[in-house]
Amino acid sequence: MTVPRILFLSHSHAFGPFRVGSHHYARALAADGADVVHLSTPISFAHRATGRISRETLAAVPRGPHVDGGVTHVVPRTLLPVPYARFNVRRELARHGLPTQYDAIVLDQPLLWSDALRDMTTRLIYRPTDLYPDGVKHTLQQRILAAADGVIATSSEVLHELGALTVPSLVIVNGVDAARFTTTDTAERAAVAAYVGALDARFDWAQLAAWAAAHPDVRFAVAGPHGSAPDNLPSNIDLLGAVAYDDLPTLLHGARLGLLPLSDDPLNAGRSPMKLYEYLAAGLAVVTRETPVLQADPAVGLYTYTHAADADAAFTRALAHVSPNQAGVARAAGESWEAKARTLREFVLGL
Structure with missing residues (x-):
């Protein structure tokens, strides 16, 4: 494999005041020669209408793919928040002319899970960054674990709370620029x-x-x-x-x-x-x-x-x-x- 193609499915986009682990990993891997796409949680009309996302915040988020530091960033727009929106990662990527097959998908946002992701890669990695003891994210996390090829947790505590795993796992704590x-x-x-x-x-x-x-x-x-x-x-x-x-x-x-x-x-x-x-x-x-x-x-x-x-x-x-x-x-x-x-x-x- 000469140029690996990697897709990050993340909880946060890179156009606000915060930088999260997926942003840093995407940047570092792109600098190392990988072809990297970073897709984050969609911004919904419901979030905009209720003021959970301000006009100023929304104005800073590009519509469509935006390349920065060698990484192609995509922040989808939907009517309803995920997972209630009928959102499909493959369809969103194809709509923008981006690849739909990847050497690896690294998923840290349970709300972006669907069975269709399994067909988009031979290496599906779950990267939990938080504890999900109950609720929708817990349910989706169980489905992800059943389908994943590997797990990279951000702490030993997060890894422990996943329970017994049948796939390779690793802890990589968050780092620093x-x-x-x-x-x-x-x-x-x-x-x-x-x-x-x-x-x-x-x-x-x-x-x-x-x-x-x-x-x-x-x-x-x-x-x-x-x-x-x-x-x-x-x-x-x-x-x-x-x-x-x-x-x-x-x-x-x-x-x-x-x-x-x-x-x-x-x-x-x-x-x-x-x-x-x-x-x-x-x-x-x-x-x-x-x-x-x-x-x-x-x-x-x-x-x-x-x-x-x-x-x-x-x-x-x-x-x-x-x-x-x-x-x-x-x-x-x-x-x-x-x-x-x-x-x-x-x-x-x-x-």
Whole structure:
């Protein structure tokens, strides 16, 4: 096989403020010579009509195929959300004149599953990025596992929750575009604690507020879209809204500490937060709630807490960590997307 053709079926498109694993894998594999198409969850008319997707967000998403970094991106439009929409991946690709046969399909969005995918490739890989204990995604996940040729999970917890598998499996945790986030500036950072990411049920607003109240001399910079912040947050919390991916390095280089205040949501147990290595690569120490995936490593500036009672002590230790956190930078350098893409490619094409 000289030029492998690979299709990613992903939960997120690449035209918003977030970059997810499938975006990075697609880019790295294309740079390595693969022919890569990235198709993401359709944007439905229902989402647009109810305001779940803003006009500004929609305007940033190209209609039809868009090539960037050697990857052909497709964001379909449907009347109803999947899986209720009558959506067919093969038909969507053919409509745009794109290939419908692939050496490998890597699927991380259960809602894009259909039996027709099995006929489009000899290597169907399921790449679960989250826990789906029940609901529609759980049902679809069971069907995918019955048809898949291999599984690549983003954490050992996610892999464990799939149960006994009859196909080859591998864990590849999320990585980092280290070159983008690393800086040569060695000046000690100001007392700024940053959070970048989603502000949904998995985010612990109460813990953020408690840290801010206990440390009025620290500025808390919170970047993320679609958040419903509680009232009366301490005045040293700045809600920045969505920050473009290209602007994240500048934001993080102005901070000393990266925050991962995970809530009690049980789905946090399997998360492999991409921000962990982005924080470290940018020279920040990190404080996070401990999970089966996220464990303390003070030597590289990673501090954890288990509940509210010990959260402030972990925050204080992380804030006192040497700045910039060069040990964290070195640790993140070993978690590049390029290295992980090579591992993924070897696993997938070796099936």
